[in-house]
Amino acid sequence: MLLPVDPPNWMADTRVLGAALRAGGYRPRAVAQAIGIIAWNGKQMDGRWWERANCAEGVFGDQVELLLRGGRLSPARARAALPSAAWSADLLDERPDGIALRGTIVPLEFDLVWTDTPVRAFTGNDGLFLPDSTTLAVRRCLPSEPVARHLDVGSGGGAVAARAARSAVETVALDINPRAGLGCHRTAALSGLPNIRPFTGACAEARGLGTFDRVSFVLPLLVPWSGLAAAPVHTVAADGGLLREVLELLPALLAPGGLAVLYTQAWAGDRHPGGGVRATLEAAFGSRPWRAAYWWDYEGPSPVGPLRAGILAVRADSSRGYVEAPLDAVDVGVDDWWPGLARLLGEG
Numbered sequence: 001m002l003l004p005v006d007p008p009n010w011m012a013d014t015r016v017l018g019a020a021l022r023a024g025g026y027r028p029r030a031v032a033q034a035i036g037i038i039a040w041n042g043k044q045m046d047g048r049w050w051e052r053a054n055c056a057e058g059v060f061g062d063q064v065e066l067l068l069r070g071g072r073l074s075p076a077r078a079r080a081a082l083p084s085a086a087w088s089a090d091l092l093d094e095r096p097d098g099i100a101l102r103g104t105i106v107p108l109e110f111d112l113v114w115t116d117t118p119v120r121a122f123t124g125n126d127g128l129f130l131p132d133s134t135t136l137a138v139r140r141c142l143p144s145e146p147v148a149r150h151l152d153v154g155s156g157g158g159a160v161a162a163r164a165a166r167s168a169v170e171t172v173a174l175d176i177n178p179r180a181g182l183g184c185h186r187t188a189a190l191s192g193l194p195n196i197r198p199f200t201g202a203c204a205e206a207r208g209l210g211t212f213d214r215v216s217f218v219l220p221l222l223v224p225w226s227g228l229a230a231a232p233v234h235t236v237a238a239d240g241g242l243l244r245e246v247l248e249l250l251p252a253l254l255a256p257g258g259l260a261v262l263y264t265q266a267w268a269g270d271r272h273p274g275g276g277v278r279a280t281l282e283a284a285f286g287s288r289p290w291r292a293a294y295w296w297d298y299e300g301p302s303p304v305g306p307l308r309a310g311i312l313a314v315r316a317d318s319s320r321g322y323v324e325a326p327l328d329a330v331d332v333g334v335d336d337w338w339p340g341l342a343r344l345l346g347e348g
Contacts, residue, residue, distance in 0.1 A: 002201035002208050005181025008090075011189045016085035018112050018190030021105070026063055028107045030056075034064045039332045040107070042133035050104070050118050067105040070117050072098035103183075105190065106131050108139065108159060109335055110166070114186030115157040128183050131159040134218050134263040134309075137297065139163040140329070140337040141261050141311050147213035151253060153203060153246060157183030158196060160216050165193045172209055173198045203245050211255040217262040219243050247277065247314075248284045254316040261341075266294065266308035266324075277312060278322050291318040293344035297327040313341050321346065 028040035034056035037044045062081035065071035078099040093100045106113045116128040148169050152161040155173035165171040173184045181198035188196040296310030329337045342348040
């Protein structure tokens with residue numbers, strides 16, 4: 001059943017906290033330098049960054065320890081590091097041995113993304129995944145031109161939805177995980193975004209949300225922190241069912257001229273019944289024109305055979321065509337990859 005997730009009563013305090021953190025410099029570059037890396041970019045986000053030493057000192061160092069690394073601080077240090085709104089925003093875990101955050105706040109460009117702690121993210125079936133290079137790739141590939149409606153499928157804590165909301169009047173975030181809606185509300189409040197509407201429901205129920213100018217989706221693929229060639233393949237990606245379902249839904253979800261941007265895998269050797277990505281799109285769109293570009297950033301072995309993983313962009317109601325190319329965009333210091341993807345789609 002498709003259910004809207006109502007905003008909780010801590011939204012106002014969370015907005016105050018987010019504004020204070022952003023104004024105080026809790027930003028990607030400063031956070032990257034605090035944990036000893038050059039930039040908070042895609043490949044660095046695939047490492048166990050929460051285990052890196054905290055090089056920052058003072059109030060900012062305590063913020064990094066508390067918000068990013070999952071550390072526990074004394075009450076005095078925690079109160080010095082955070083505005084008073086943090087105590088009324090239902091964010092903190094207070095124990096006799098100190099104060100910790102109940103999740104993680106990851107800075108991505110202008111946004112502050114709420115997600116689970118690393119331990120919670122990989123425990124059970126309802127953890128909110130940590131943003132990684134796949135998340136950042138989709139964010140970077142979203143056009144900045146304004147649209148009316150955007151749908152983010154499998155939203156998690158709202159890392160992609162937040163970027164989408166900066167160029168959409170309304171952003172709908174859909175996830176089957178009931179915890180994701182509250183995570184999206186946290187991210188929206190921390191990032192100062194009033195236009196994210198979370199829903200709980202299965203992918204197929206997205207039809208009940210209407211049509212959209214843009215659709216985004218990040219397919220859970222591998223656990224990259226152990227290396228792509230050896231990393232376990234996520235159960236959702238292993239059988240291709242969810243990806244196929246999303247691709248088959250695109251004609252119903254995309255408004256005239258709409259754009260879908262997905263991070264996904266190419267099914268090596270079309271080993272899945274019904275063929276690969278291109279065959280699925282051809283069958284789904286039928287006589288409706290479409291064009292797609294697959295911009296892949298990984299090609300090599302995986303525990304289930306050869307794999308290509310990367311960005312798939314699909315433009316509805318465009319001249320037919322399907323192209324593939326390696327992703328050659330600059331990773332460090334460049335947050336806008338859309339021009340390169342647009343050229344592949346024949347729009348640049």
